[in-house]
Each structure stands twice: as structure tokens, then as C-alpha cells.
Amino acid sequence: MRQSGGISLGFVSDQRVRQLERKLRTKEERIVVLETENSLLHLKLAECQGLIGRSTDEASQLYFVSEKQQNLHKSLPSLVIQELHATIQGLKQDLKNLHSFALERSRDFQHQYKNHLYQVLTAVQKIQLQNEAMQTFQTKAFDLEQSLQEVTERYEKEKRKRRVLHNSLIELRGNIRVHCRIRPLLLFDATPGHSVSHNRHKKLSEKVAYAADDETVLVKCSRPGHASINKLFQFERVYSATESQDAVFADVAPLLTSLLDGYNVCIMAYGQTGSGKTHTMFGPLSGDNFIFSTEDGPELGIIPRATEEVFRLISEKPPGSLWVEVSVVEVYNNEIFDLLAKDSYGTVFGIKREVVTTKEGKSDVPFLTYETVENAAEFLQLVNKGLQLRVKHPTLVHAHSSRSHLIVTLTIAMTVLGDSIGTLWADEESSQKLSKVLSCTFPQQLREDKTTFSSRASSPAHSEPTEKPKHIKTKLQLVDLAGSECVGMSGVTGAALRETSFINRSLSALSDVLGAISEQRSHIPYRNSKLTHLLQDSIGGDAKLLVMLCVSPCQKYLAESLQSLGFGTRARQVQRGQVKKRNPLVSSKSK
Numbered sequence: 397m398r399q400s401g402g403i404s405l406g407f408v409s410d411q412r413v414r415q416l417e418r419k420l421r422t423k424e425e426r427i428v429v430l431e432t433e434n435s436l437l438h439l440k441l442a443e444c445q446g447l448i449g450r451s452t453d454e455a456s457q458l459y460f461v462s463e464k465q466q467n468l469h470k471s472l473p474s475l476v477i478q479e480l481h482a483t484i485q486g487l488k489q490d491l492k493n494l495h496s497f498a499l500e501r502s503r504d505f506q507h508q509y510k511n512h513l514y515q516v517l518t519a520v521q522k523i524q525l526q527n528e529a530m531q532t533f534q535t536k537a538f539d540l541e542q543s544l545q546e547v548t549e550r551y552e553k554e555k556r557k558r559r560v561l562h563n564s565l566i567e568l569r570g571n572i573r574v575h576c577r578i579r580p581l582l583l584f585d586a587t588p589g590h591s592v593s594h595n596r597h598k599k600l601s602e603k604v605a606y607a608a609d610d611e612t613v614l615v616k617c618s619r620p621g622h623a624s625i626n627k628l629f630q631f632e633r634v635y636s637a638t639e640s641q642d643a644v645f646a647d648v649a650p651l652l653t654s655l656l657d658g659y660n661v662c663i664m665a666y667g668q669t670g671s672g673k674t675h676t677m678f679g680p681l682s683g684d685n686f687i688f689s690t691e692d693g694p695e696l697g698i699i700p701r702a703t704e705e706v707f708r709l710i711s712e713k714p715p716g717s718l719w720v721e722v723s724v725v726e727v728y729n730n731e732i733f734d735l736l737a738k739d740s741y742g743t744v745f746g747i748k749r750e751v752v753t754t755k756e757g758k759s760d761v762p763f764l765t766y767e768t769v770e771n772a773a774e775f776l777q778l779v780n781k782g783l784q785l786r787v788k789h790p791t792l793v794h795a796h797s798s799r800s801h802l803i804v805t806l807t808i809a810m811t812v813l814g815d816s817i818g819t820l821w822a823d824e825e826s827s828q829k830l831s832k833v834l835s836c837t838f839p840q841q842l843r844e845d846k847t848t849f850s851s852r853a854s855s856p857a858h859s860e861p862t863e864k865p866k867h868i869k870t871k872l873q874l875v876d877l878a879g880s881e882c883v884g885m886s887g888v889t890g891a892a893l894r895e896t897s898f899i900n901r902s903l904s905a906l907s908d909v910l911g912a913i914s915e916q917r918s919h920i921p922y923r924n925s926k927l928t929h930l931l932q933d934s935i936g937g938d939a940k941l942l943v944m945l946c947v948s949p950c951q952k953y954l955a956e957s958l959q960s961l962g963f964g965t966r967a968r969q970v971q972r973g974q975v976k977k978r979n980p981l982v983s984s985k986s987k
């Protein structure tokens with residue numbers, strides 16, 4: 397029993413130990429929790445202590461500031477307060493003024509704003525009106541553009557018709573036209589001759605030739621002991637001494653249109669020494685070599701102006717379809733000299749050439765130098781070279797008398813393939829004319845081996861490789877004839893007398909040719925002189941010839957002037973003869 401009592405006592409005390417141990421662990425855990433809380437509370441306490449310290453600082457600072465303010469308030473004198481008060485009052489007044497000023501400004505602004513608004517509205521209305529007007533104008537402009545297009549088309553049509561009419565008109569007027577230019581009295585007209593009395597000299601310098609009107613020359617012919625008689629000469633156009641180079645060229649220019657239409661054209665100046673032939677054809681010559689300058693502008697004569705015009709007309713054609721060649725020859729003592737021939741050093745010198753008649757009855761100068769030129773300046777440069785070689789001698793009439801006939805030839809050449817003529821010449825008549833020219837134009841002159849021809853021939857797109865290109869040429873011959881003076885007047889002797897004799901013979905051959913054409917003789921004596929032989933293609937047939945008679949106005953040259961006017965009148969007969977005999981059914985062009 398004692399044993400069982402001992403066992404149960406041990407058991408109870410074990411339980412009690414375990415209970416106590418559990419309690420102990422619980423207490424220990426509680427202690428840890430409390431210690432943690434305790435340390436947190438310590439932290440909070442430290443924080444609160446910091447806050448209290450800072451608050452105490454701030455409170456003492458505030459106290460210090462408040463004390464300072466109280467001291468300041470106490471120390472502020474009442475005078476300052478009054479001043480401040482007055483300033484505040486002043487500021488209040490300023491503010492009031494500012495306010496009323498601002499109100500006034502605002503009213504002004506409103507007023508101006510209204511004005512501007514009104515102006516803007518008016519402007520807008522105007523713009524609206526202008527817009528409406530603009531629209532009307534635009535409609536009108538559109539209508540006008542359309543009308544312009546129609547007019548342009550009509551103009552092109554009329555232009556083509558005009559070309560046809562132009563050539564018909566020139567034909568009706570005659571293929572030979574004569575214009576007469578009376579030059580002004582010049583200083584050398586008043587130079588006394590040998591053994592001439594003062595009175596006689598005065599009489600000799602008197603003006604006797606006048607342009608009575610645009611078509612009439614009046615010459616007062618007086619002989620000692622006889623009453624003076626007035627002689628009248630009629631020409632297609634007469635220029636008075638005051639008429640400009642411009643006016644002269646204006647009547648020449650239409651002929652150049654014919655040139656581009658496939659007609660040969662010749663313009664020649666005829667008249668005695670000093671009557672103004674060179675002046676009319678070239679313009680005033682200057683320098684030791686008597687060349688002319690293109691800078692002379694309004695004073696330029698027919699040759700430079702015609703060249704410019706031809707190149708202008710060419711520029712209207714398809715590019716590359718035409719090209720121009722120049723040759724310059726002089727006929728001196730009935731010999732032909734090539735003034736563009738060059739020696740082996742390239743120096744230009746005159747070389748003698750011959751004129752021949754081809755199988756087709758055309759004139760040709762074998763081996764004559766032709767230079768291809770691209771523009772008027774190049775052309776005129778070559779003409780100037782030729783001029784420098786031209787034979788000149790002083791005569792009693794004037795110091796630089798030309799003793800030879802100078803012939804500048806501008807040849808327009810083209811290579812065409814059959815139907816392509818129509819692309820160059822829009823009107824049928826010109827195309828037909830060219831087709832006709834094709835069949836008979838200067839075959840000898842077509843130097844087919846000449847590089848300029850073969851290299852520059854244009855090849856139209858539609859050309860057949862088998863189609864043989866054909867060469868066409870038309871020529872413009874510009875002729876400054878030598879003076880047609882009487883031997884006694886020019887006062888020449890010896891070699892110069894021989895020259896004068898040759899000049900007069902060739903001029904009379906020219907007159908004979910014109911006479912034979914007017915009488916429609918079967919034989920025209922072209923070959924009686926080198927001059928007429930050379931000009932054969934430009935005188936007669938359907939070629940257009942313009943003779944520019946140059947006349948001195950004074951008594952001294954009366955005989956020569958009458959002789960020139962007589963030549964001109966005979967030349968006009970050619971046309972009259974043709975007109976009379978014209979048969980409307982037979983083409984006047986056929987020779």
C-alpha cells in the first residue's frame with residue numbers, strides 16, 4: 397500500500413511539475429511580449445521628448461517675435477502712421493483716376509472698334525463686289541481666249557491665203573519693179589569744178605530732181621536761153637531725200653517672202669557715181685577698207701536688213717530644213733572675180749572665174765566659192781571681206797567711187813524627200829512652185845559632194861531609205877552696180893577711162909536684156925556681158941527683180957539723172973509689155 401501510495405504521489409508531483417513548467421513558459425512568453433512593448437514605448441517616449449523639445453524651441457521663437465512686434469509697435473511714431481495714411485489716401489485717389497482713365501480708354505476703344513468694324517465690313521462688301529466683278533472678268537477672259545484661239549486659227553488660215561495672194565500680187569505688179577530714190581544734196585555737190593565761174597557753180601549745185609509724190613519724179617530741165625521744162629517719171633515707188641533706210645527696206649521686204657516661197661529674187665541699185673547706190677545697198681561705209689558696221693542700226697542699207705529678214709523667215713521653218721550659202725563676186729572690166737576665194741594660207745583674194753550656161757539654160761560659175769553661214773552676222777562678215785577687195789577709184793564726183801559691179805548672192809538650199817516639200821511650204825502654190833523648181837533647178841550648182849550638203853541634210857521621219865533626196869536652191873542676188881556716169885563728168889582718163897567704158901557697156905547690155913524681155917523676143921542677149929550672164933536667172937522668167945534707181949538731185953548731174961530715169965522707165969516697160977500680153981489661160985510664169 398505504501399508502494400502504491402508512493403507511486404501516486406510521484407505521479408501527482410510530475411503533473412504538477414509539468415503544469416508549472418507550462419505556466420513558466422507562458423510567463424516567459426508574456427515577458428518577451430511585454431519587453432517588446434516596453435521597448436516600443438521607450439521609442440515613442442524618445443520621439444515625444446524630441447517633439448516637446450522642438451515645440452519648446454518654436455514657442456520660444458514665437459514668443460521672441462511677438463515680443464519684438466510689441467516693442468516695434470510701441471516704438472512706431474504716430475507721424476509715420478499719418479504719413480502712411482496720407483500716402484494710402486493718395487494711392488486711393490490715383491487708383492480712382494486710373495479707373496476713370498481706364499473707363500475713358502475703354503470707351504475710346506469701343507468707339508474705334510466700331511469704326512474699324514464698319515471699315516472691315518465695307519471692305520468685305522467691296523471684296524465681294526470685286527469678286528463678283530472678277531468672276532465676270534474671268535468669264536469674259538475665257539470668252540476672249542476662245543475668240544483669240546478662233547482668231548489665231550483664222551489668222552493662220554488668212555496667212556496662208558495671204559502668201560498665195562502676195563505672190564499673185566507681186567506677179568500682177570510685175571516681176572520687174574522699179575523704185576527710185578533721190579538722195580539729199582551733199583557737201584561734194586557744192587564742190588566747184590575746174591574753170592567754173594561762181595555763178596555757174598551756184599547754178600550747178602541747184603536742186604532739180606524732186607519726188608513729186610510717192611510714185612512720181614519731177615525733173616526741172618533748163619537750158620541756157622530756153623524756158624525750163626518739167627519732166628515727170630513714174631515708178632512703183634519714189635523716195636524723197638528725207639526718206640529713211642527703213643522706209644526703203646519696208647518696200648523691199650515683201651520680195652523676201654517670195655524668196656522663201658521658191659522664187660529667185662534680185663535687188664539691184666542703178667545710178668551714176670555718187671548717187672547713193674552703195675549707201676542704199678549697204679549703208680554708210682566706214683574705215684580705210686570701206687566696210688560697213690552692223691552697229692549703224694537705222695543707217696543700215698538693204699543688204700544687212702534683207703539678210704536679217706531672210707534668217708528671221710528661215711527661223712519660222714522647221715529647224716535644219718534650210719541652210720544658207722553666200723558668194724561674193726565683182727564684175728570688173730567684164731571679168732568675174734570670186735571675192736571669197738582663199739589662197740593656201742586662208743587669205744581671201746580675188747580670183748578670176750567664168751560664167752557658163754548649163755544644159756538647162758541656167759547660168760553657173762564653176763568653182764565659185766560658196767560659204768555656208770548660220771546667221772546674218774556670219775553672212776555680213778563675209779560680205780565685208782568681199783567689200784575690202786572691191787575695186788575703188790577716186791573720180792571727180794566722189795573719192796571712193798566703186799568701179800565694179802558687186803554681186804552678193806544668198807543661196808537658200810534645202811534637201812527634201814519627195815512629199816516633204818509640203819511640210820516646209822504650207823500653201824499649195826509654193827509647194828507646186830517648188831516641185832517645179834525641183835525639176836529644173838541648177839543641177840550644176842548642186843555640189844552633191846560638198847560636205848555641208850550631205851552632212852546637214854535633214855532626214856524626215858517618214859523617209860524611205862531608197863528615196864533619193866532632192867536638192868533645191870533659190871537665190872537672192874543683191875547687186876551694187878558700178879556708176880553709170882558720163883565719161884566727161886567723172887573726169888577719168890587712161891585705165892580708169894577703160895573701166896568706165898566697160899561699166900557703160902555692161903549697163904547698156906543690161907538695158908538691152910530688159911528691152912528684149914519687154915518685146916518678148918525669142919532671144920534674150922544675156923551673154924552680151926558677164927554681168928547679164930551672171931544675173932540671167934534673176935532677170936526674166938518668174939524671178940522677181942527690183943531695180944532701185946538712185947538719183948542725185950542737183951543740176952550738175954542732170955544728164956546722168958535723166959539717163960538713169962530713162963533706164964528705169966525702159967525697165968518698167970518690161971512689165972507693161974507683159975501685162976498687155978497676159979493671157980489669163982496661159983501661166984505668166986512660163987518663159
Ligand SMILES: Nc1ncnc2c1ncn2[C@@H]1O[C@H](COP(=O)(O)OP(=O)(O)OP(=O)(O)O)[C@@H](O)[C@H]1O
Pocket residue numbers: 578579580582667668669670671672673674675676680681794796797798799877878879880946
Ligand atoms: N540717202 C542718202 N543720205 C545720206 N547720204 C547719202 C545718201 N545717199 C548717198 N549718200 C552719201 O553720198 C556719198 C556717195 O554715195 P555712194 O557711195 O552710195 O554712191 P554710189 O552711187 O555708190 O557711188 P559709186 O557708184 O561711185 O560707188 C556717200 O558719202 C554716201 O554716204
